Amino acid sequence: MQLPDGANPLPPDPQYRPVDDYRRMKVICIGAGMCGITVGALFPQAIPNLDLVIYEKNSEVGGTWYDGRIQPDLTPHTYQYTFASNPNWSRFYPPGKEFEQYLIDVSKQFDVYKYVKFGHKFESAKWHADIGQWEVQVLNLEDGTVKTDWADILIKATGFVNAWEWPNVPGREKFKGHMVHTANWDDSYDVTGKNVAVVGYGSTGVQITPAIQPIVKHLDHYVRGKVWVPPGGGTNFQELAERGVEKNFDHPKWERKFFCNNPEAYLAFRKKQEQWSNMVQAVQLKGTEMNAQFREMLKENMRQTCKDKPELVDMLMPEYAPGCRRLIMGQAWLEALNKPNANLIPKAVKEFTEKGLIDSDGVEREYEAIICATGFDKNMDNRSTPYVGRNGITLQQAWDPDPVAYFGVAAPDMPNLFIMFGPNSAPFAGSIVHTFEGAAKYIIKCIKKIQLEYIKSMAVNAWVKQVDHHMSTTVLSESCFTWFKRNKPEGRVITSWPGSAMHGYFGWENPRYEDFDYESWLPEDAPLSYLGSGFTVAERDNGDTTGYMSYTDVKTVMPVTDYAEDTPRL
Missing domain, CATH: 3.50.50.60 (FAD/NAD(P)-binding domain)
Structure with missing residues (x-):
């Protein structure tokens, strides 16, 4: 067979090949x-x-x-x-x-x-x-x-x-200020003391807002939908409570040194965090007590967090069950939106202008910088x-x-x-x-x-049948606007494992x-000819033919030392 230029060689004849000789x-x-x-x-x-x-x-x-x-x-x-x-x-x-x-x-x-x-x-x-x-x-x-x-x-x-996207909004090239996408961040630009807009409320949108809110003059975050926000993010918030913090904490030098010198202790710490995340699958199932309790917890957390701006609760709290779309790991985001210099605008962006942007109600606002947190092409x-x-x-x-x-x-x-x-x-x-x-x-x-x-x-x-059956039992099958379903409220779930x-x-x-x-590659009348020459690589190369004696996959073995000279004989 004539191979194209650069193609890999075809497999050799297995007739003389040891059975464990991987091609x-x-x-x-x-x-x-x-x-x-x-x-x-x-x-x-x-x-x-x-x-x-x-x-x-x-x-x-x-x-x-x-x-x-x-x-x-x-x-x-x-x-x-x-x-x-x-x-x-x-x-x-x-x-x-x-x-x-x-x-x-x-x-x-x-x-x-x-x-x-x-x-x-x-x-x-x-x-x-x-x-x-x-x-x-x-x-x-x-x-x-x-x-x-x-x-x-x-x-x-x-x-x-992988492929990040600018918002599908006209006029982006008109804007005379600084515009950046969170997936292509510009470290050289300083937002300190500036009027800033954040567009988009996926993961990066809710991560960037609390990061810059303390240093900007004013921040508007454009959010066109409603979202559930779990306290402590998607991690073991009990760990935060045990440390006496709400959002984050430093690992002091002594603790890091202790983990480095005691790998078993760090493994136990990792397992503690992962154990929590492994135990919440039932939250996703429709009609379960756990889902109902989770929903009430999220409601109460949003009310408590937004008590300085209670109007945020009506703007953000969804009708769909938690988990229908990706939970927003944004406790710090909620807290940032409650600050005097931050504002949530529950509107879509209609158009960019030279000085800022126009929302879906036709209101124009001016900014020195616009941060687009509009994510990626997930189709x-x-x-x-x-x-x-x-x-x-x-x-x-x-x-x-x-x-x-x-x-x-x-x-x-x-x-x-x-x-x-x-x-x-x-x-x-x-x-x-x-x-x-x-x-x-x-x-x-x-x-x-x-x-x-x-x-x-x-x-x-x-x-597809197994996946769709499982999804029908979860809150993902409820009507909500999410890229999990290609932004089709009643669409198939394309991202989630069942x-x-x-x-x-x-x-x-x-x-x-x-x-x-x-x-x-083998003839139809000889489908098992890959078994080759009847030998192994070790036999061909005069290698160790007793390697199987160096290990065992049996969980319990009898050590040689247990077979003492005075062991009773039959």
Whole structure:
């Protein structure tokens, strides 16, 4: 078979191959954010004979955290990798720059950098069924050239929050003041003493407002919908209460030193925080006592927090149940809005002007700076970066009308394409980082199966029925305006995993290989010829043929010392 220029060699004849001789596998990963770092850290440890390349458009790892660097709305004690504990966080909710530095440190520790090609923007990918490979095109942002690379396996690790968007409002170019998007923050501009508008009330909007409210002259926050705000953010607010604070606290030097010198103590502290987040899944279920209690708690917290401006309660308190749209981790935001120099404007922005903006009621206000916290393109339709799969079907077509992916990792008609943080993979309860790791380990098992068994392609159909059934039992099925449902109040839930983070991690532990459709490199009349020569690598290379004696997966074993000379004999 004539291979295209640059394509990877086809698998060798397995006839003379030891059964445990993993064939070379070229894997291309798109993105070096948290998901891409997970790939770069875990794949080389688990996959033999791996040729891994990670393409990243930025000049550094971190993805969204590199672009935005806004303070996380979840404590990193739970929002970090299980395989890379950091006991040295400066605060319970540290600055965003500190979290970005954590991702850099992890990448250095696990040698992720040697796999990453920075300044390369993904352009397109096309599946070639005859050779079982993806043709991937990336744009070199330094010289403007387009490079073609080939992969046996393609990993889409660009996540939900990758392509940030300006508000879809006319006149943005007219504004003569300073305008910035939170996902492309400008550290050189100082908002101190200025009149500032914040547009948008997603995660970054509610994070930036309390950060700048104390230093600006006046702040207007434009919020066009109503939201639920849990006290203490999405983290263990009991930890805040135990420390005698409401919003945040420093980890003093002595405590950080103690955690560094006592890893078991820090692990116990991490488990304490994560235990809380793992125990709230029932809050999402419709008609439960826990959901009702949670709703009352949020109501009371909003009333108490907004007692200086009670009108905020009517502006913000929704009719839908908590959890129908993403909870706003914004206790500090609520408190900032209660300050005299802050104002909530429950209106959409109609138009930008030279001096400011006009709201949906036609009222114009003037500002020196406008901060757009309008988020990212979360439609996941891949219009600008096409993936062309089996029979010429694009990922955009496969995800019409809604994105679907089997177990959140495998899209229909996309052989050998695996997705990190794909549709229906985000849990309601528990650490989302835990799900990144679970998905990565699932994909590792699939890749090793492809390697060993001479599989040419591995694809699967959707699993929509199970997802939709679960969502019908949750408050996500209520009518609310949320990107979880592509901003369609009655639409399908496209983001959330049908269960908790722990549920997902367990679900990913053992792939149901029988759900996949396969093409093989082997003859139809010899599907098991991947078993090869009848030997193992150790036998071929005169290596250790007794490695299995060095370990056991049995939980309880009898030590040699327990088998004393005077042990009774039969």
